[in-house]
Amino acid sequence: MTPLIEDTAKPGRAGTDSHDGSAPPSATTKRSSRLVNGYKWWIPWVFLLPTIVAVLAFLIVPLTAGLFIAFTEWNVVSGIGGIRWVGFGNFQELFQDDMFWSSAVRTLFYAGVGTPLAVTCGMFLGLALNRPMPARGVIRAIFFLPSLVNVIAAGTVWLTLLNPRSGMVNQFLRAVGLDNPPGWFTSQQWALPAIVLMSVWVSAGYVAILIIAALQDLPTELYESAKLDGAGTIRQFTTITFPGLVPVLTFLLITSFIGRSQGFGLIQFMTSGGPGDATTVLSYYMYEVGFHWYRFGYAASIGVMSMLAVLALSIALFKLQRGRGLYT
Amino acid sequence: MSTTTALAAHHAPRPGLIRRQRKERMAWIVRGVLMSLLALLFLVPFAWMVSSSLKQNLDIFEIPLRWIPNPLVWDNYADVWTGERSMLRYFSNSTVVVVATIVGELAVVSLAGYAFGQLRFKGQNALFLAFLATSMVPAQLLLVPRFMFFRQIGLYDTLWALILPGLASVFATFLLRQHFASAPRELGEAARIDGAGEGRIFWSIYLPMARPALAALAILIFDSTWNDYESALIMITDEAKYTVPLGLTRFMSEDGTVSMGPAMAGSVSSLIPVLVIFLIFQRHFLRSMARVGLR
Numbered sequence: 001m002t003p004l005i006e007d008t009a010k011p012g013r014a015g016t017d018s019h020d021g022s023a024p025p026s027a028t029t030k031r032s033s034r035l036v037n038g039y040k041w042w043i044p045w046v047f048l049l050p051t052i053v054a055v056l057a058f059l060i061v062p063l064t065a066g067l068f069i070a071f072t073e074w075n076v077v078s079g080i081g082g083i084r085w086v087g088f089g090n091f092q093e094l095f096q097d098d099m100f101w102s103s104a105v106r107t108l109f110y111a112g113v114g115t116p117l118a119v120t121c122g123m124f125l126g127l128a129l130n131r132p133m134p135a136r137g138v139i140r141a142i143f144f145l146p147s148l149v150n151v152i153a154a155g156t157v158w159l160t161l162l163n164p165r166s167g168m169v170n171q172f173l174r175a176v177g178l179d180n181p182p183g184w185f186t187s188q189q190w191a192l193p194a195i196v197l198m199s200v201w202v203s204a205g206y207v208a209i210l211i212i213a214a215l216q217d218l219p220t221e222l223y224e225s226a227k228l229d230g231a232g233t234i235r236q237f238t239t240i241t242f243p244g245l246v247p248v249l250t251f252l253l254i255t256s257f258i259g260r261s262q263g264f265g266l267i268q269f270m271t272s273g274g275p276g277d278a279t280t281v282l283s284y285y286m287y288e289v290g291f292h293w294y295r296f297g298y299a300a301s302i303g304v305m306s307m308l309a310v311l312a313l314s315i316a317l318f319k320l321q322r323g324r325g326l327y328t
Numbered sequence: 329m330s331t332t333t334a335l336a337a338h339h340a341p342r343p344g345l346i347r348r349q350r351k352e353r354m355a356w357i358v359r360g361v362l363m364s365l366l367a368l369l370f371l372v373p374f375a376w377m378v379s380s381s382l383k384q385n386l387d388i389f390e391i392p393l394r395w396i397p398n399p400l401v402w403d404n405y406a407d408v409w410t411g412e413r414s415m416l417r418y419f420s421n422s423t424v425v426v427v428a429t430i431v432g433e434l435a436v437v438s439l440a441g442y443a444f445g446q447l448r449f450k451g452q453n454a455l456f457l458a459f460l461a462t463s464m465v466p467a468q469l470l471l472v473p474r475f476m477f478f479r480q481i482g483l484y485d486t487l488w489a490l491i492l493p494g495l496a497s498v499f500a501t502f503l504l505r506q507h508f509a510s511a512p513r514e515l516g517e518a519a520r521i522d523g524a525g526e527g528r529i530f531w532s533i534y535l536p537m538a539r540p541a542l543a544a545l546a547i548l549i550f551d552s553t554w555n556d557y558e559s560a561l562i563m564i565t566d567e568a569k570y571t572v573p574l575g576l577t578r579f580m581s582e583d584g585t586v587s588m589g590p591a592m593a594g595s596v597s598s599l600i601p602v603l604v605i606f607l608i609f610q611r612h613f614l615r616s617m618a619r620v621g622l623r
Binding site: 038039041043044045046047048050051054055057058059060061062063065066067069080128129131132133134135136137139140141142143144145146148149150151152153154156157158160161163165166168171201205206209210212213258262263264265268269283286287290291296299300303304306307310311 | 356357359360363364367370371372373374376377380388389390391392393435436437439440442443444447448449450452455459462464465466467468469470471472473474475476477480492493495496498501517520521526530551554555557558561562572573574576577580588591592594595596598599602603606610614615617618
């Protein structure tokens with residue numbers, strides 16, 4: 001799935017091969033086809049049973065139920081019996097729901113600006129941290145720290161740091177001569193950018209660690225021969241480093257985009273979607289519809305729509321980098 | 329011709345070489361200084377968190393801001409760790425969830441990883457692909473049905489609602505399958521000929537070999553479970569069952585007024601277990617993060 005999982009390609013392929021290959025030799029007699037490699041056919045299923053049960057209970061059943069609920073009108077008060085089939089009613093309502101569309105636009109901003117920003121910053125951070133320097137391990141660890149913080153602790157600090165009057169950020173901005181620094185979480189205009197900035201602080205170090213791991217996998221011979229051919233630093237980056245990083249970057253873009261478009265904890269805690277609707281992204285809107293207004297059917301239909309959007313965008317992104325021929 | 333010039337460059341007179349070494353050393357230091365400064369900037373929120381946690385509530389919003397609290401107060405920590413809303417309770421709830429999730433998830437997932445990676449059975453590849461496909465299901469869509477599901481089976485508002493979903497980790501199954509697949513098949517075959525049972529082969533031959541992968545997974549599960557706020561927000565209403573992130577929100581306001589001091593003290597406390605694990609297993613941690621990439 002990812003190039004970073006070291007032995008994905010090799011054993012995976014070897015596994016398939018030996019599977020195809022080992023079947024005929026062991027099938028020397030007709031009876032032994034029931035005994036693959038000397039154990040009874042049901043043994044693997046015993047090992048798989050707990051996972052199958054868990055996946056059914058916590059993934060397949062909820063998913064199916066979620067798809068079903070999206071076509072119903074249902075609130076928790078009326079119990080299971082109160083479920084009413086409304087067909088595409090929820091979706092019709094969604095298309096006329098201004099809040100849905102504006103949340104979608106805000107999600108697009110939050111994930112669409114925040115993700116490339118975080119991945120780009122993280123990439124340059126990773127490149128810088130890959131070069132030799134004193135105390136490199138400690139410095140790397142420091143950048144990674146923010147990704148270990150829970151959203152409430154991070155949110156609490158940033159609420160005080162970005163306090164419009166007494167916050168450190170605005171005090172600094174005033175000190176360098178900015179008379180009217182942004183109001184951040186109290187401003188309709190700046191609340192979402194503030195969350196984007198915060199998310200960069202959270203994830204840049206994590207991106208950098210993955211970039212460093214990928215850089216170490218790049219063959220050093222390429223750089224040596226490039227140097228012999230007289231390629232400069234920029235040229236080495238554009239012809240060797242960047243193409244080599246494209247698979248990781250795509251992976252990071254897709255997973256962080258999905259992560260950003262789904263998480264609502266930070267927003268729920270820090271701004272509750274406000275001020276006004278300034279930070280009501282789709283995931284938060286869905287949470288609000290479901291768990292404040294108890295309109296579970298409508299919430300599920302928002303979930304279905306955002307799932308389809310994320311799926312389409314991920315596929316597009318994946319296709320795009322394949323089409324470039326950078327990653328085969 | 330170009331080779332001769334390249335060789336000539338390599339055998340450059342000594343002063344040039346020394347100058348280049350000195351330049352490289354300078355660059356080494358400059359890079360260190362620049363990145364340290366940037367790292368300090370990244371540390372500011374942490375330093376501020378610690379500083380504020382030792383301040384009286386009003387002093388946190390004091391202008392101009394002060395790094396060293398005056399007076400230095402430990403009351404916030406005392407507040408947060410004793411009394412009715414106590415970090416102690418949240419910590420013990422979170423510990424139960426984290427330990428149960430790690431043990432349960434590793435047990436379930438290593439069995440499946442072994443079956444996919446070492447054993448051979450009909451429909452194996454198809455089933456594995458179906459497994460991978462379920463990892464595409466977005467958490468968002470699962471929110472409402474899971475809430476209903478746990479209400480229906482009577483586990484809503486219990487710690488079970490936070491522990492059980494971890495058992496269905498497609499991602500962890502995938503990771504362990506890779507590890508088991510790279511183990512030699514001959515060991516198991518030899519043991520089978522010697523008459524060992526399948527459970528024994530798994531338990532005493534292959535499972536120990538997967539120890540590094542299991543350790544890496546345990547660290548990742550610890551991190552994501554300890555920090556999980558959203559599941560707790562949806563599934564838990566009884567304050568006695570709050571986990572750490574959910575409990576932290578309780579310190580923000582006391583009697584309707586914003587009380588940042590306790591919130592900061594709670595935040596610092598909530599980070600300590602993660603930091604300790606991180607510092608102990610730092611290399612391991614970063615490597616597993618890098619290898620795994622997810623979560």
